[in-house]
Amino acid sequence: MNQSATSTKTVSGMSVLVNFVRSLTDLSRALRHRGEIRHLAEFDDRMLKDIGLTRSDVSCALSEPLLRNPSWVLVRSAERHSRGERSDRSSRPVRPVVPIVRQVKSCA
Structure with a gap:
């Protein structure tokens, strides 16, 4: 029983070391x-x-957090450009979600 407890600790330690x-x-x-x-x-x-x-695309990749691999941003950008998709969807005008309501004159 003592040996199995030791082997479990060793496996846990190896798992932590591998990670x-x-x-x-x-x-x-x-x-x-x-x-x-x-x-x-x-x-x-x-x-x-x-x-x-x-x-x-290069600027966006370099703005990724330090621990994240920025090359995936470039891969996705190059794929998007090859398919002809727009890269920056925020540059087009945005329609308001709620329609603008103008004050209506009362007829009284």
Whole structure:
């Protein structure tokens, strides 16, 4: 019975260690990709267009939180551009949700 308790603690400890190593690996990868995206920021607009990106795509990727891998933002942006979708939906005029009600004169 003592041996099974020891093996359970070992398995739990290994699980924590595996998760810790995975987190460090993910952080390292995100920082490496962030550095590569900084190099993309040095490209001119024509070069970015050749690879299917815009300057705002690169800026959005670099504005991601430090622990999140910013390369996924660029992958999604390039896919969206290749399908011809609009990247910034907030640039079009927004209609009000509630209609504007004008005061009506009373007939009395």
